[in-house]
Amino acid sequence: MAVDNSADNSAGNSAANSVESAVRGTARQSVSVIGLGDMGTALATALLAAGHQVTVWNRTARKADGLVEKGARRAESPAAAIAASEVVLVCILDYADVAPLLAADGAGAALKGRVVVNVTNGSPAEARALADRVSDLGAEYLDGGIMAVPDLIGKPSAFVLYSGAKDAFERSRGVLDSFARSVYLGTDPGLAPLNDLALLSGMYGMFGGFLHAAALMRSADRNVTAFTREVLMPWLRAMAENQLPAMAAQVDSGDYGVTGSNLAMQVSHDAIGDASRAQGVSTELFDPLWELMKRRVADGHGQESIGGVLELLHPRERRA
Ligand SMILES: NC(=O)c1ccc[n+]([C@@H]2O[C@H](COP(=O)([O-])OP(=O)(O)OC[C@H]3O[C@@H](n4cnc5c(N)ncnc54)[C@H](OP(=O)(O)O)[C@@H]3O)[C@@H](O)[C@H]2O)c1
CATH class of the missing domain: 1.10.1040.10 (N-(1-d-carboxylethyl)-l-norvaline Dehydrogenase; domain 2)
Incomplete structure (x- = not known):
């Protein structure tokens, strides 16, 4: 699904395919998941359930054990994870740590010909800088903003915003549609984080309103x-x-x-x-x-x- 939310588009796009229908009929692909915190584990679990060939790497290796038991292959380094698959999904805590991880110990050389999908939360400027570095190393780059919590991955309400290389997005749909509805925003890699942060701003405004309303009610013992x-x-x-x-x-x-x-x-x-x-x-x-x-x-x-x-x-x- 593609959305044009440039300033002159007011129509938006509200199509809401279920994840199940998006996954049906998609080709099986090889995918590596780098970063197995709460979110990375949920993504890898959904990818395994969809039948993809999944390779995993995490800085703290024991966090991969459960996924390996479910059929994932364990990589011994980020470079090995990158070498193993066409699509490389990165989901770690801080954006600033992604570039060093993709450059360490042979990882940079392994990137050639890969599609890097980075769903680590960051800013538009960080996304553009990383996209340049990744493309200098011969890979294509997609930035992703996950609009779900781990429990919702694989469920119909989950969606992920993507921006960056359009051909790479289309080629990777078999993987991407396995864990959430995919929403493509445009070739500027900064668009996914921009939209992601704007959506989170709306969410925090709502949470702030809720907290004040709840405090008022509790103060009256309601x-x-x-x-x-x-x-x-x-x-x-x-x-x-x-x-x-x-x-x-x-x-x-x-x-x-x-x-x-x-x-x-x-x-x-x-x-x-x-x-x-x-x-x-x-x-x-x-x-x-x-x-x-x-x-x-x-x-x-x-x-x-x-x-x-x-x-x-x-x-x-x-x-x-
Ligand atoms: N959880 C959510 O609800 C949610 C929703 C949307 C987006 N996200 C985004 O998804 C990303 C991951 O979130 P999470 O919930 O999975 O966080 P988390 O449970 O705290 O896991 C963080 C992961 O990052 C790894 N990590 C941290 N620093 C690293 C480094 N320097 N090098 C390599 N790996 C490193 C950790 O490895 P170790 O296990 O070795 O510590 C762990 O795998 C974040 O950018 C977050 O904003 C999360």
Whole structure:
């Protein structure tokens, strides 16, 4: 699946093939997994289940034992793992450690002709720099952002964002579609981490909102589980579906004309802050957004929507 989320594409792509249907009919390939932490182990397990020839390497060798029992081949070094397979999947903790690992003890020479798929979390700039190094060594590079936790790997909700060499992506689909739905974003290797980090930003905003809401409920001795299931989740779903597409269109157009709830109305009275303080709940999470909303009103945009706060984070004139 390919997605164009460049600034002039507002349609997006919401197709949601199940992993099972994506895997069906895909060719078996050889794949090496370097890094067998929680995520790397989940990826290797799904690859074995899909019938691929899987070679594994981990810095702490004993973590490979369970996978070897399930049929994986053990590599004695990163170079041996790279030499063993067409596709080399790297999943370690820090992006900064990936390049040295791919250069150590003969690994660089083994890379020629390989497809390196690095799903270690990093930044767009790190992805572009690594893509250059890998291609200098004669390999093709794909950067990946895993949008799942280990338990969800192989399940229909899991997807992975990819960017980089398009031909390599197409040739590696048999492997990639084995553990999650594959979403290709474009040839710039920085696109996957950019989108990944933006999605995580949205997630942490939601988690922050949840934490403040839960603190308010607990401070009144209310059951947070029932509150979350019965009212918070329906409310957040409705807000996401009703508000986010309209706000996104406003950001793209720069027209923050209000459609129901103007910003001045929203900051007319600090009800959330007052109630929180009265109940002994810290407003540390809520304060930064509240201050930005007030500043936007003070700047003369009270009759616009909350979407205009984005102009305080990244003014439109700064667009690339
Ligand atoms: N877990 C998630 O929910 C999740 C979701 C999306 C993306 N990710 C990304 O997936 C990557 C791995 O996450 P994880 O959950 O698997 O982490 P983890 O369980 O902490 O495992 C970290 C892995 O990195 C290896 N490692 C660390 N430093 C290394 C080095 N200098 N050289 C070689 N290997 C090294 C570790 O080897 P040792 O066993 O020898 O320590 C281990 O295999 C991260 O970039 C993370 O952001 C994780």
